[in-house]
């Protein structure tokens with residue numbers, strides 16, 4: 001009895017295996033084409049390829065969709081612009097490895113158009129959702145003749161690359177569908193702008209709508225949601241051969257980025273329990289992500305009304321326009337003397353790094369050299385540290401006007417903006433002057449009379465003492481401009497010299513000298 005049951009099970013599983021393999025073919029060969037009612041399914045039953053139509057339309061397209069998701073979700077379309085008018089289409093693999101779609105008149109309406117050829121070609125739909133053409137038996141992904149992942153539609157799947165192969169000039173970008181019934185290319189594209197400081201850019205036609213800000217280390221400067229978390233690993237590669245964005249998912253759940261018809265870039269994940277796609281996040285977070293909303297040197301803050309303001313040290317170019325909330329004219333410097341006239345840099349914190357007509361990147365430059373480099377050239381308006389390879393080094397310098405700056409809620413970056421000497425002395429709140437001259441040796445710092453400091457701290461009153469720093473006590477005080485300051489009074493035998501002061505200042509402090517006494521003013 002037990003044996004019989006075992007045999008039956010064995011027999012049933014054989015039948016099952018046979019059915020599986022006969023139904024779920026994952027390849028196309030020159031001898032076996034696919035007609036309108038046939039599909040191929042990836043080996044692990046994740047994706048399916050075949051002809052489909054959308055909504056009420058009779059047009060037929062060749063595409064790839066999830067096999068096991070009840071809501072038909074198309075992730076790739078071959079003949080986006082060239083629909084078949086009825087169900088007599090045919091997908092064929094040529095002897096040279098070219099995939100072609102034939103219409104009812106047996107003429108080719110789409111082809112894979114690879115410059116490479118295969119001796120013994122086979123097309124296979126992989127469990128990643130990638131349709132690849134290769135030489136039978138050769139699984140090296142660097143030798144694929146052609147792959148659908150290189151020609152994205154509106155969807156980025158885990159493992160797909162968005163960006164450039166610099167050697168071949170291949171540019172992979174997402175293009176929205178025209179409408180939910182029409183997969184032909186719509187108005188929006190999402191692509192990698194490879195110039196100098198690569199970033200993701202969303203365009204409507206040729207108009208820039210949104211940019212990610214540059215990648216630094218583990219995320220983009222202005223897109224906090226695109227950072228690593230336990231199930232999501234963003235990947236950004238920029239080297240001599242390639243520059244692309246990609247991502248991995250560790251959880252075994254369907255995940256995709258899609259560029260919607262209205263131009264939002266959404267990250268969706270399949271929710272089995274509710275049987276629907278769950279929106280994890282939209283890459284554009286809020287109104288401040290509208291490209292260049294506040295004009296040159298304007299800064300967008302989502303927690304303020306109105307959202308736009310000029311950076312400290314700048315004023316509206318046209319206050320009339322600004323009054324009616326037209327910020328497009330942007331801001332100009334209150335004091336334009338920034339060309340070898342005693343200017344320096346003011347540190348702004350918590351920002352999405354700006355865009356500009358030109359920027360330069362040097363991945364091996366230290367922040368000190370970066371500053372010196374910027375100071376040398378009067379068109380250099382700002383610099384920042386860019387830890388692109390986790391080395392701690394990396395320098396970006398910006399030329400001409402800075403645009404599309406926003407305050408980011410978390411993990412914003414520091415930007416050092418070139419400012420006239422007059423703006424340096426003012427010390428606007430939460431911005432710190434870090435230096436005035438080219439080298440650390442020649443630091444010239446704002447000087448305060450000892451009496452000013454004495455008055456500010458109520459003659460170093462114990463009531464004003466807020467702590468004990470290295471080398472001496474620290475006092476709270478208020479200088480005549482109304483700014484609150486912390487003052488460090490050196491112990492006579494502290495041993496802290498001018499050089500130590502300068503080092504401390506370079507780490508964010510500002511120091512002062514007074515009559516025979518040295519004082520450090522921390523932020």
Ligand SMILES: *[C@@H]1O[C@H](CO)[C@@H](O)[C@H](O)[C@H]1NC(C)=O
Nearest residue numbers: 034035036037038087088089
């Ligand atoms: C596709 O081919 C199969 C098997 O040859 C056939 O049964 C089916 O009718 C064909 N479908 C179309 C739309 O031609």
Ligand SMILES: *[C@@H]1O[C@H](CO)[C@@H](O)[C@H](O)[C@H]1NC(C)=O
Nearest residue numbers: 085086087088089103104105
């Ligand atoms: C498809 O359309 C063509 C021309 O429009 C027609 O000749 C052909 O018979 C149609 N095929 C089917 C299967 O309807």
Ligand SMILES: *[C@@H]1O[C@H](CO)[C@@H](O)[C@H](O)[C@H]1NC(C)=O
Nearest residue numbers: 108109110111112113114115
């Ligand atoms: C195939 O490539 C040729 C030459 O590069 C080009 O003219 C043609 O439009 C391409 N066809 C398709 C369907 O992309």
Ligand SMILES: *[C@@H]1O[C@H](CO)[C@@H](O)[C@H](O)[C@H]1NC(C)=O
Nearest residue numbers: 170171172173189191192203
């Ligand atoms: C998107 O890719 C296509 C095909 O490579 C290219 O023609 C187009 O210029 C690209 N658009 C952008 C904005 O990169």
Ligand SMILES: *[C@@H]1O[C@H](CO)[C@@H](O)[C@H](O)[C@H]1NC(C)=O
Nearest residue numbers: 158159233234235247248249
């Ligand atoms: C992403 O996944 C691919 C395929 O599983 C793997 O080869 C690659 O190393 C992963 N990359 C990262 C950064 O996790």
Ligand SMILES: *[C@@H]1O[C@H](CO)[C@@H](O)[C@H](O)[C@H]1NC(C)=O
Nearest residue numbers: 361362363364365366369370
């Ligand atoms: C980058 O900076 C390093 C160190 O300052 C310098 O030696 C190198 O020449 C710079 N590279 C470029 C391309 O400017």
Ligand SMILES: *[C@@H]1O[C@H](CO)[C@@H](O)[C@H](O)[C@H]1NC(C)=O
Nearest residue numbers: 358360376377378379380399
């Ligand atoms: C300053 O930088 C700009 C932009 O990179 C460049 O065109 C110009 O030649 C530089 N000027 C000097 C004096 O190096």
